[in-house]
Amino acid sequence: MKRTFDCVEFCKALSDPTRQQILEMLLEKEMSVNEIVAAFSVSQPTISHHLELLYQAGLVLRRKDGKQILYRTDDQQVYFCCGKLIAKFSPADK
Amino acid sequence: MKRTFDCVEFCKALSDPTRQQILEMLLEKEMSVNEIVAAFSVSQPTISHHLELLYQAGLVLRRKDGKQILYRTDDQQVYFCCGKLIAKFSPADK
DNA sequence: TTTATATATAGAAATATATCTATATGAAAA
């Protein structure tokens, strides 16, 4: 599977507490936007904005299911990115 | 060695290209502020600001040497933080 | 001591980000 990696984009995607929580939630289960909204105290457009950002960074996957859009964390990609991060800043890997 | 870890603060510290470059440079060698400034095209106060941010995040160490302040990456801490990040978002660790 | 050098801090300006309300879009149900 071909993957791209932009280390700054990856870290920016994780540099907000709401996005980190979303990503963590979506590790466990696929959820619709409304379900995610229900778990936070910010508006639906704000959640959609965070989801779009995570999607652009390649950290979540999404699919349409009727009226809903279901999101889930791309845990393989997240793992891949964490590996790249370690490789960049801990090359010796003590 | 006791360490603290704030996953959002860690990612924020890495969410800027200049700071990532600084951190990478300081993996290899200890450098004074002026030496770091010389490697970039931004002002000395801007570099000092980034260094302070990295320092507050615990990612660099510093010591005084005469008139100069020498900075270096705390590679143990960076490695520790990367580990925490993986643990948070890739708990299964496939 | 005065002067020069290295770094930090203060304050302002420009840019980016997070958030909101209002509305558009698109799909399913009535």
Next chain:
DNA sequence: TTTTCATATAGATATATTTCTATATATAAA
């Protein structure tokens, strides 16, 4: 079809971040 529901987009606002210039501080050299 029309209505309803789920999500996205547009546009505005508030806040945070990055950057600058000017200046303070602290150390070493003259």
